[in-house]
Amino acid sequence: MQILSDMLPSRVGALLSVNNMREDLEVSHRAASHWLDILESFYYHFRVRPFSRTSFRALKKEPKLYLWDWSEVAGEAARFENMVGSHLLKLVHWLTDREGFKAGLYFLRDTSKREADFLVTADEKPWFAVEVKLNDDSLAPDLRYFRDKLNIPFAYQALKKTGVDRVSDGVRIISADKLLAALV
Secondary structure, three states: OHHHHHHHHHHOOOEOOHHHHHHHHOOOHHHHHHHHHHHHHOOOEEEEEEOOOOOOOEOOOOOEEEEOOHHHOOOHHHHHHHHHHHHHHHHHHHHHHOOOOOEEEEEEEEOOOOEEEEEEEEOOEEEEEEEEEOOOOOOOHHHHHHHHHHOOOEEEEEEOOOOOEEEEOOEEEEEHHHHHHOOO
16 A cells, blocks of 8 residues: 555546556555555545536546645646645535535546546536646637536636736636635
């Protein structure tokens, strides 16, 4: 399990393939799966599953993995995505526990490999989508595609760069500090 926990920070934000981990660890699929479940129950990591409740061609496969302590993540982009994901999960928990909504946190990905980092749902309906970028303030085409395809009411492109807040083609491109401060 120690080797597994040492491997996980390098896999943050990527699709989690238990089979690949099993091969790297040279253990059974059941053991690798069980160890991941144990680490998740100890709040080492959490998984974000793909949204697949609609008729679009979604991949119904692996979740993405994020750490509760994102400071362990070495890459700046993955660490930033992990931090935003943690804040969105906090919002989802607050909406569920305090406000009584059936809220969920997902990511979007289809068979054409288009992807958006996060989707927050309320009562199993898309509420808002978030694409996370370090500094690229040009509109992410995949975010716009999913917004239109799934009729997502709000779409945000969150940047690490401060002082950004503008709308481009119906998507709000905003500094993450401003977006996250408005959540809870």
